[in-house]
Amino acid sequence: MIPYKKLIFLICCLPLTAGCWDNLEVEDRSFVTGIAIDLATNKDNNKPAPSEESAAERDSQGQQQQSNQPSSGQERIKQNQNESSLQTDERVLNYEKDEDYEQNDNNKFKLTQQLLNPSTFSSQQNTNNSNATSFRNLSQTGDTIIEMNRDMIKQAGSRTNVTHLNIVLFSEALAKEEYLFADLMDIFLREKEMLRSVKIAITEDQSSDYLSILPENEKIPSKYLSKVLENKSTLDIAQPLTVGNVQSYLLMNRSFIIPFISQVNTTTVNYDGVSVYSGIKNKVVGNLIGDEAKGVNFIQSKNQTGTINTKLDDHDVTFEILNIQSKISLKDKKMPLQFDIKIDVASGVAEQYGHLDVMKEENYQKLKSTLEKEIKEITEHTISILQNELYTDVIGLNTYLYEKHYPLWKSIKEEWEEGQHYFIKSDIQVDVNATIEKPGNIIKSH
Numbered sequence: 001m002i003p004y005k006k007l008i009f010l011i012c013c014l015p016l017t018a019g020c021w022d023n024l025e026v027e028d029r030s031f032v033t034g035i036a037i038d039l040a041t042n043k044d045n046n047k048p049a050p051s052e053e054s055a056a057e058r059d060s061q062g063q064q065q066q067s068n069q070p071s072s073g074q075e076r077i078k079q080n081q082n083e084s085s086l087q088t089d090e091r092v093l094n095y096e097k098d099e100d101y102e103q104n105d106n107n108k109f110k111l112t113q114q115l116l117n118p119s120t121f122s123s124q125q126n127t128n129n130s131n132a133t134s135f136r137n138l139s140q141t142g143d144t145i146i147e148m149n150r151d152m153i154k155q156a157g158s159r160t161n162v163t164h165l166n167i168v169l170f171s172e173a174l175a176k177e178e179y180l181f182a183d184l185m186d187i188f189l190r191e192k193e194m195l196r197s198v199k200i201a202i203t204e205d206q207s208s209d210y211l212s213i214l215p216e217n218e219k220i221p222s223k224y225l226s227k228v229l230e231n232k233s234t235l236d237i238a239q240p241l242t243v244g245n246v247q248s249y250l251l252m253n254r255s256f257i258i259p260f261i262s263q264v265n266t267t268t269v270n271y272d273g274v275s276v277y278s279g280i281k282n283k284v285v286g287n288l289i290g291d292e293a294k295g296v297n298f299i300q301s302k303n304q305t306g307t308i309n310t311k312l313d314d315h316d317v318t319f320e321i322l323n324i325q326s327k328i329s330l331k332d333k334k335m336p337l338q339f340d341i342k343i344d345v346a347s348g349v350a351e352q353y354g355h356l357d358v359m360k361e362e363n364y365q366k367l368k369s370t371l372e373k374e375i376k377e378i379t380e381h382t383i384s385i386l387q388n389e390l391y392t393d394v395i396g397l398n399t400y401l402y403e404k405h406y407p408l409w410k411s412i413k414e415e416w417e418e419g420q421h422y423f424i425k426s427d428i429q430v431d432v433n434a435t436i437e438k439p440g441n442i443i444k445s446h
Contacts, residue, residue: 030153030160033135034114034222036169036207037184039177040107040141107141109174109184111148112208113160114222134219137211145187162191166226167199168243169207175258175275175284182250182282188243196244199229202275202284204262214267228271229259235294235306235321238274253279254399255392255417257296260287278392280417286390288382295382298343298375299395301326307350310374312366315354319347319371322437328400333408336425339397345375345434364436372432379430393423 115136138155142148153159168188175181188194203210211221218224229240238257249256257274264270273289274296288296297304301324308319323346331338349358349367356363386392398416401409412422 031116036112038110171207201259255279295379318351320350
């Protein structure tokens with residue numbers, strides 16, 4: 001007979017023995033690493049499915065392809081040997097892109113998910129199948145994310161898992177439709193497995209195309225895009241925007257900026273601007289590109305670095321921006337409101353042309369004045385676009401009033417960007433103070 005204490009011990013151990021009862025092999029899971037959402041009615045989606053092509057058309061295409069093949073067997077073998085795996089992947093993706101789903105003309109959205117292929121990360125299986133791609137893109141159309149995801153499970157062959165999701169892309173055309181961006185964000189906030197650190201970005205055209213990018217230094221396009229958004233070495237981009245950030249802005253009806261990317265070619269994207277989302281209009285109202293986006297960073301003084309190009313005595317000079325500190329103050333509470341924005345910039349000379357000795361006091365003051373003037377012009381131009389074209393405050397004046405002048409903010413908050421348009425009517429003065437700390441390893445080059 002088992003002693004009483006031993007029996008209790010065995011009973012306590014029973015829960016531990018069932019630790020793997022729901023174990024599921026990695027190969028049997030469909031891990032989603034990237035999601036793209038487009039309007040289903042986009043003209044780029046109206047491509048015929050393979051089944052809609054006539055036999056004559058397919059035969060004609062086949063004959064044309066055969067006529068383009070090398071004539072001799074040795075030439076074909078040589079060509080196949082020289083063809084890179086990247087080109088092979090690109091050919092497969094271009095053939096399958098936008099053809100793996102059935103579109104209903106009445107559907108609102110197109111959802112594309114990028115799924116990992118775990119087997120390609122095994123060194124043994126990579127050796128056996130060197131042509132295997134590391135991911136697979138699946139697309140579906142529908143009226144809700146849940147509906148499209150349910151249909152996509154049938155294609156994936158297993159339940160999808162979003163715990164490895166890196167990025168969610170929205171097309172600019174979709175984001176410019178009123179309320180659509182906020183409505184579609186609901187599931188990313190509501191889903192219990194969704195990480196709040198997932199990055200958000202707007203794409204210039206079809207967002208699904210960006211999940212077919214084939215970067216040369218990454219196996220997974222969505223991972224490449226996520227790394228692009230983490231770049232902090234240029235002033236014309238924004239800090240990464242996450243699902244958690246978006247929820248805060250939407251709950252407060254605040255306007256904010258979203259990273260904006262465009263496609264350069266089949267292997268590269270360009271990240272050189274931001275989309276402006278209006279919390280009042282509940283949609284993207286425009287973009288700030290290049291220097292226009294730099295103006296936002298100078299005012300918000302985020303942890304961004306980068307360069308500013310100027311001219312001094314007809315010679316090009318490039319400054320490296322090392323640090324930015326800005327301060328907003330309300331000069332007068334009478335209408336129209338008067339704001340002062342003071343910007344302190346620490347910089348260094350990164351590159352210059354000509355015979356200028358930057359250590360001479362006279363030249364130093366010239367460089368300092370030139371840099372201050374350039375930053376002031378960039379910042380004032382950005383403010384002008386926000387006040388006179390986009391009518392949207394993404395530079396933080398609304399937040400400043402909420403934190404420092406709450407009674408005033410409460411009395412005008414409903415008409416800050418609409419109605420009386422207090423933001424548009426505000427007088428905003430910019431003052432820039434620049435210091436040049438580092439001339440580099442040399443005083444002058446020749």
